[in-house]
Amino acid sequence: MPHISLRGLNIYYGRHNALRDVTVDIPDARITAIIGPSGCGKTTLLKSLNRLVELNEEVKVEGEVLIDGQNIYDPQADVLALRKKVGFLSQKPYPLPMSIYDNIAYGPRIHRMKQPQILQQIEDLRESPDLAQLAPEIARVGIRSKKSDAMDLLVECYLRMAGLWQEVKDRLDDPAAGLSVGQQQRLALARALAVEPEAILADEPTSALDPISAQLIEQQFEFLKEKYTIVVVTHILRQARRIADYVLFLYLGELVEHGPAEEVFSSPRDERTRAYVAGDFS
Amino acid sequence: MRWRRIKDSAATKSMRLALALVNSLLVLLVLGLFAKSRPILARVSILDLLLSSSWHPLRGEFGFFPFIVGTLAVTAMAMILAIPVCLLSAIYLSEYAHRRLRELVRPVIDLLAGIPSVIYGFWGVIVVVPLVRALGHAVGSPTTGYSLLSGGVILAIMVFPIIISVSTDVLQSVPAEATETSLALGATRWETVKHVVLRGALRGLMAAIVLGFARAFGETMAVLMVVGNVPKVPTSLFDPAYPLPALIANNYGEMMSIPLYDSALMLAALVLLVVVAGFNLGAHLVLLRVERRY
Amino acid sequence: MRARRLEEAVFKGLMLASLGLVLLVLVAIIMVVVVRGASSLSLSMIFQTPKGGYYLGKEGGIANAIVGSLYLAIGGSTLAILLSLPTALALQREYTGRRVATVTRLCLDALWGIPSIVYGAFGFVVMRYFGLSASLLAGILVLSLVMLPIMARAMEEAVRMVPLQLKEISYATGATRLETTMAVVLKQALPGMITAAVLAFGRGIGDAASILFTAGYTDYIPRSLLDPAASLPLAVFFQLGTPYPEVQRRAYAAALILLIIVLLASLAARLLGLRFSKHIIK
Numbered sequence A: 001m002p003h004i005s006l007r008g009l010n011i012y013y014g015r016h017n018a019l020r021d022v023t024v025d026i027p028d029a030r031i032t033a034i035i036g037p038s039g040c041g042k043t044t045l046l047k048s049l050n051r052l053v054e055l056n057e058e059v060k061v062e063g064e065v066l067i068d069g070q071n072i073y074d075p076q077a078d079v080l081a082l083r084k085k086v087g088f089l090s091q092k093p094y095p096l097p098m099s100i101y102d103n104i105a106y107g108p109r110i111h112r113m114k115q116p117q118i119l120q121q122i123e124d125l126r127e128s129p130d131l132a133q134l135a136p137e138i139a140r141v142g143i144r145s146k147k148s149d150a151m152d153l154l155v156e157c158y159l160r161m162a163g164l165w166q167e168v169k170d171r172l173d174d175p176a177a178g179l180s181v182g183q184q185q186r187l188a189l190a191r192a193l194a195v196e197p198e199a200i201l202a203d204e205p206t207s208a209l210d211p212i213s214a215q216l217i218e219q220q221f222e223f224l225k226e227k228y229t230i231v232v233v234t235h236i237l238r239q240a241r242r243i244a245d246y247v248l249f250l251y252l253g254e255l256v257e258h259g260p261a262e263e264v265f266s267s268p269r270d271e272r273t274r275a276y277v278a279g280d281f282s
Numbered sequence B: 001m002r003w004r005r006i007k008d009s010a011a012t013k014s015m016r017l018a019l020a021l022v023n024s025l026l027v028l029l030v031l032g033l034f035a036k037s038r039p040i041l042a043r044v045s046i047l048d049l050l051l052s053s054s055w056h057p058l059r060g061e062f063g064f065f066p067f068i069v070g071t072l073a074v075t076a077m078a079m080i081l082a083i084p085v086c087l088l089s090a091i092y093l094s095e096y097a098h099r100r101l102r103e104l105v106r107p108v109i110d111l112l113a114g115i116p117s118v119i120y121g122f123w124g125v126i127v128v129v130p131l132v133r134a135l136g137h138a139v140g141s142p143t144t145g146y147s148l149l150s151g152g153v154i155l156a157i158m159v160f161p162i163i164i165s166v167s168t169d170v171l172q173s174v175p176a177e178a179t180e181t182s183l184a185l186g187a188t189r190w191e192t193v194k195h196v197v198l199r200g201a202l203r204g205l206m207a208a209i210v211l212g213f214a215r216a217f218g219e220t221m222a223v224l225m226v227v228g229n230v231p232k233v234p235t236s237l238f239d240p241a242y243p244l245p246a247l248i249a250n251n252y253g254e255m256m257s258i259p260l261y262d263s264a265l266m267l268a269a270l271v272l273l274v275v276v277a278g279f280n281l282g283a284h285l286v287l288l289r290v291e292r293r294y
Numbered sequence C: 001m002r003a004r005r006l007e008e009a010v011f012k013g014l015m016l017a018s019l020g021l022v023l024l025v026l027v028a029i030i031m032v033v034v035v036r037g038a039s040s041l042s043l044s045m046i047f048q049t050p051k052g053g054y055y056l057g058k059e060g061g062i063a064n065a066i067v068g069s070l071y072l073a074i075g076g077s078t079l080a081i082l083l084s085l086p087t088a089l090a091l092q093r094e095y096t097g098r099r100v101a102t103v104t105r106l107c108l109d110a111l112w113g114i115p116s117i118v119y120g121a122f123g124f125v126v127m128r129y130f131g132l133s134a135s136l137l138a139g140i141l142v143l144s145l146v147m148l149p150i151m152a153r154a155m156e157e158a159v160r161m162v163p164l165q166l167k168e169i170s171y172a173t174g175a176t177r178l179e180t181t182m183a184v185v186l187k188q189a190l191p192g193m194i195t196a197a198v199l200a201f202g203r204g205i206g207d208a209a210s211i212l213f214t215a216g217y218t219d220y221i222p223r224s225l226l227d228p229a230a231s232l233p234l235a236v237f238f239q240l241g242t243p244y245p246e247v248q249r250r251a252y253a254a255a256l257i258l259l260i261i262v263l264l265a266s267l268a269a270r271l272l273g274l275r276f277s278k279h280i281i282k
Helices: A042-048 A079-085 A099-111 A115-127 A129-134 A136-140 A150-161 A179-195 A210-225 A237-243 A262-265 A272-276 B002-043 B046-051 B065-096 B099-114 B117-138 B148-172 B176-186 B189-218 B221-226 B242-250 B261-294 C002-040 C043-046 C065-090 C100-111 C116-129 C134-160 C166-174 C178-203 C210-214 C232-240 C245-279
Strands: A006-012 A016-026 A031-034 A057-065 A088-091 A200-201 A229-233 A245-252 A252-260
Touching: A006 A042, A006 A129, A016 A042, A016 A252, A031 A088, A031 A237, A031 C166, A042 A079, A042 A200, A042 A229, A057 A150, A079 A088, A088 A179, A088 C134, A099 A150, A099 A179, A099 B189, A115 A150, A115 C232, A136 A210, A150 A179, A150 C232, A179 A210, A179 B099, A210 A237, A229 B176, A237 A262, A237 C134, A245 A272, A252 A262, A252 A272, A252 B176, A262 A272, B002 B046, B002 B261, B002 C065, B002 C134, B002 C178, B046 B065, B065 B099, B065 B148, B065 B189, B065 B242, B065 C002, B099 B148, B099 B176, B099 C002, B099 C178, B099 C245, B117 B148, B117 C002, B117 C232, B117 C245, B148 B189, B148 B261, B176 B189, B176 B242, B189 C002, B221 B242, B221 C232, B242 B261, B242 C100, B242 C116, B242 C210, B261 C100, C043 C245, C065 C134, C065 C178, C065 C232, C065 C245, C100 C134, C116 C134, C116 C210, C134 C210, C166 C178, C178 C245, C210 C232, C232 C245
Parallel strands: A031 A229, A031 A245, A088 A200, A200 A229
Antiparallel strands: A006 A016, A006 A057, A245 A252
16 A cells, blocks of 8 residues: 655646645545646646656656655656556546457556466455455456466456446457447546556546446445545545545645545635535635 | 629639639549550550560560569668658657657758759769669679669658658647556556557558658659669669659650650550559548548 | 566667658758759859750850749749639638538649659640640649649648638628638738748759650750740759769759759748738737
């Protein structure tokens, strides 16, 4: 479980200071929600946790983001290992241009995960007591003889964890682009889980989905938080109330307030937080 | 008021006329060349013309095979040299380079595209031919340097601009989410290019290559100056070749004095027209669909 | 892990080498032309015509080719503009339906790719049909055909970029299509049009295959449209292969002058485009 801390994080898009002096610790094995009005830096903050924010050429990052005690912005840091440890779900799910099976297998193949490693991963999942409750179906994934492809098992395992297995088990070789948006987001979840991350970042993961798919995703997050640290950006206050254990309120790039969800929602300390949570502005 | 309407309709009519002329130009070209090719097509069947290797205009023998092979060989050589260089350059420009570098390189590549073909030929004669000659002698081939290889090298350089610029555009049109998704999973940029970007851009890249192929196929002057112009099927890289456009260019002077020669050359021009226009149209249709998707 | 990074480093190296090769080649071409041509360039070279027969004559310069090329290119551009401009304007949505427009654009794309030797051959056929012999006039006509697709395409792009809102404002005041085109479209598209014309000029002046059959070649400066005309590309082509160094020098000089004209045209196209943009609305 990573311990994620931000220390004096400042992010600039060109001259514009999008995130100002953010210092906070993200709790492990909880769902942390980042809330706040649009354009206030929520996505920037999220993307700074896996260095995805650097994809923009004009971006400058100051300060530190510590994961497991190491500053991920250190020039010597291994970005590839970081992104394996910290998974990402974007707002609009993007299926890679390949089959459903290959989408899930993409990450493990990229990271050159070998057969024994994969089998071990699945074994670990089965043995975790929390997960037996999470996806009882995982228990049904039998480790068949050594001859069978470990990758097949991995794909099945994570599709089950994302709650998608039943719907796609007969068409694993079909192009992923043929799935509905709700299914694509669950696919994205399975795909992110397949590389065995320790944290999952989600950028407005349900805003593009219909209510039923949205509910499914929220359910999966509830289960997954036992094993993974989850950070969710959302502009839907009700969603934050539903699922968040810990809340970060961002306003105009500043981390105005943060704390356990019950505290922030029922007795906010800052006037701005109170106003936002009450729905005075959004 | 009426005067304004009259002016408007007069202008509209002349615009429609221009449009009609432009659209009919292609047809006119084909018809004109076809009309001039009829005499020889009446005498010899098209298959014989295309497959025979015997080129003796004085005897009335017009076998195009050596020239067709020559054209294909020199174009293929050019593509083999150009495709890796252009694709790698385009990938770098689109996936790795800063915006500023891209903006700097663009006009430079356009410059390369604007250089007249005689100047490429000129450079080929002065620089490439001697190099090929030296290379040939080093491997034991008694070549003058005017060869398939020289033609291929010059043609490759001439198609760099079009393949690079179209490929870069195609690669850049792959949605940014694809790259982001792959990188977020911990892939390197190169792995992202290999597994995601190239897959998404495949059709457009093939269209870019076809455009380059068509350009090389029809190139006349530069190749003419370095390729040797001997009407025999080339059997080695260091042999001279004789592409179809060079054939036409070299013999326009004599073609009026030998019966059926002009008709044969016009047929060659028609074949060039059909092949090149066909490839170009196909590639542009694909690119249209690629652009519409994104 | 190292293998992945190594693979990327290797390919990145290959990429940079490829790009470098392309740039190097450009530099090499320009350098060779400049070096060979500069030593051959002199005032007499530019202002004198060859004396004593162009294959054998040792005195004189390439004024015939310079003037001939300018006549051919300017004449060809003028004709091409006469046809390209109305075509580009006619492709606007208010004049032609989508299908005709698409067909026209595809035709132009096809015409653009046709090798200039084919235009030359066609021009030769037409020339013979009308009893013309190789002359300035025939060269201009064929050259205009070669330049037409380049110019029309570029002009059409310029017209297409005129924002719809601007045209709507004009139409809303009751202007006819012609009036809108003249007052709004032409002014907005002017820089693009100029760039298109100069660009086509640059391509046309360097073209040899089309005028090979049709413009002829001569030592003299053409005095009427029916005289044959020399040209810079053909001056290079014909004079490069002679055994007489004095004649070869003319080829070098012609190559340099041609290159200079083409580079100037490229530069001018860019600069004129920028200069005339001060009137347009972005």
